[in-house]
């Protein structure tokens with residue numbers, strides 16, 4: 536198993552190229568299942584979750600081929616099976632995103648229930664309810680969602696009780712091929728939703744309202760794709776910005792989109808960072824020790840839960856006391872006990888972490904428990920003056936492309952090591 540060995544204390548300096556967004560690429564690759572013609576996707580990040588998606592699509596009979604480092608061709612013109620097995624779904628919850636496209640195009644899908652994960656129970660009831668409203672017959676048998684439909688799905692008016700990102704995406708993809716006009720209310724407004732809608736529209740879909748809480752989707756009979764470029768990863772960008780702020784460095788993130796990071800940029804400015812932006816770049820300089828900032832996660836455009844752990848790492852070395860409240864997932868503070876092991880003064884009260892910054896973190900052997908918790912431990916390791924070992928970094932490999940190479944290029948002392 537791989538681990539990171541980090542010797543902190545070096546301010547990050549330089550430029551870093553941001554990869555395509557994991558959370559946009561995953562639904563977009565699954566959208567290839569809706570297309571009768573091959574589609575080429577550009578700016579696809581090289582991540583374990585993308586490799587899992589390729590395995591999943593290949594199991595169905597789709598042909599997937601890397602054309603260059605970041606461009607991937609998917610030909611789903613001939614699909615032989617519509618079953619997403621537990622073996623793959625258990626390694627990547629976003630596998631649930633094949634449900635809508637398979638059902639809409641082939642009238643049949645069998646997808647393993649993803650089950651809970653480290654950060655919460657994460658049910659998929661809204662995905663299932665929405666598809667049922669579109670006329671699908673859905674049962675859960677032996678841990679699998681078995682969905683069937685005779686002919687095309689039918690348009691429906693769907694109100695989502697809870698704002699769900701992949702729920703909205705699944706229903707949007709299903710509605711793209713349904714008969715009539717579907718309206719999804721209380722839809723997620725994340726930039727990745729807008730990216731998926733743009734991708735679907737480039738394939739001939741009629742999706743309106745993406746980025747607002749009401750989506751109007753007029754179904755078409757067929758979709759045919761050509762080429763689509765995935766948006767930059769706002770969470771990877773935010774992670775590098777926080778790492779630079781925590782180490783009091785100066786970096787410039789290239790190939791990114793500042794408009795997708797407004798809540799994060801605003802909190803970094805509150806922490807004392809000097810931030811400048813251009814059309815596709817964000818530069819950050821942290822001239823002095825950061826100030827601790829209060830955070831409350833909520834659906835976009837509010838502060839993203841996927842940046843919560845990184846800001847907790849920033850707060851534990853910042854000046855002052857602050858609270859971080861997690862409102863999306865019920866168990867997303869697994870980094871807290873690990874940060875305590877590094878000397879952080881932090882405690883948990885329900886869904887709020889309260890910290891008072893310490894002068895210095897001490898390196899320790901810590902365990903990554905989920906993707907963003909891993910990122911927060913790496914940030915803590917970059918600040919600690921003695922050696923930190925972050926174990927179980929397979930979590931970070933799901934969502935960050937070559938993070939150690941990018942950090943090394945910014946001057947960090949971080950090595951991937953193999954541990955038994």
Ligand SMILES: CC(=O)N[C@H]1[C@@H](OP(=O)(O)OP(=O)(O)OC[C@H]2O[C@@H](n3ccc(=O)[nH]c3=O)[C@H](O)[C@@H]2O)O[C@H](CO)[C@@H](O)[C@@H]1O
Nearest residue numbers: 558629657658659660661662697698699700701702863864
């Ligand atoms: C691949 C991907 O894009 N993952 C992102 C996506 O996850 P994901 O789409 O799984 O998260 P959701 O937006 O669905 O979850 C939001 C909340 O809704 C609840 N819920 C969701 C669906 C449902 O059917 N029933 C239900 O109760 C969840 O348990 C959670 O409490 O959005 C999350 C919230 O921004 C991010 O942290 C993840 O990085």
Ligand SMILES: C=C(OP(=O)(O)O)C(=O)O
Nearest residue numbers: 558628629841906907934
């Ligand atoms: C929680 C995340 O991803 P996933 O939904 O794929 O688990 C994440 O990207 O932080």
